[in-house]
Amino acid sequence: MINVVFLGFGNVNSNLFKALHIANEVTVKQVFNRNYIKMISPFENIPFTDDISKIEEADVYIIGIPDDAISAFSESLPFQNKLIVHTSGGVSIDTLSNKNRRGIFYPLQTFSKERAVSFKTIPICIETENSQDLDLLRKLGETISENVVEISSEKRAKLHLAAVFVNNFTNYLYQIGREILKNEDLPFDLLKPLISETASKIETLSPEEAQTGPAKRNDIKTIEKHLHLLGDSPYRKFYELFTEELKHNYGKKL
């Protein structure tokens, strides 16, 4: 049995908590959060504390708090030589205080507290400072995911960079699309099948093969019409930048 304590209870840890709580061979011993949280049904029996001095013994402590808070928080933990992991893609293992054994347990997915996800296909990127801890994290990861991979802090930083491009920026582009439709009283739902197919296509085609649209086709008149429609909109700069880049990418200079 692997005993786990969650430190922080935001988007990631609340989702990891739900998955590990029902996993075989894992016991969630406790949840710590700096502010009080009421554990709601069916989790009301999981011990909660907001007192850092009352954190219980565990095999693995999972820190799930904003990146910039990880260093100071790990330093503030009142115990030593335990396995402490964080869940960040972009933060090096060295950022954790070295008074404890350090590790990474980074689930490569986008998490929101109010949305449940299945961990089965989510890559869990692990890293530790010794082989026993690596075995333990691998075992823990495999209780919820079929894809546990050992990745160094350097490579994980690049992986996270790529993830920001494909998720955060793409999602912001959805926001722009929704805004443009909203101004015309058109529902965002009209774009959803396109968004779904764009994501599905890359299961069988490379992103380069999957690309369509006026920039790839070099449809100058359509591009000019779009720029006219954008006028002095703040979104114009993205349109111009992406169009230039796509034309360059497909070998058709403006």
Ligand SMILES: NC(=O)c1ccc[n+]([C@@H]2O[C@H](COP(=O)([O-])OP(=O)(O)OC[C@H]3O[C@@H](n4cnc5c(N)ncnc54)[C@H](OP(=O)(O)O)[C@@H]3O)[C@@H](O)[C@H]2O)c1
């Ligand atoms: N969200 C994602 O999609 C995602 C995906 C993969 C990895 N990650 C990584 O997972 C980690 C957590 O991300 P998240 O989205 O779950 O964050 P989040 O929801 O913003 O985290 C909120 C939690 O952090 C606690 N917290 C905030 N500042 C703190 C501080 N200074 N000291 C102690 N606790 C503090 C909050 O406590 P209170 O309730 O008391 O405010 C709350 O429990 C980050 O390192 C992030 O890079 C995120």
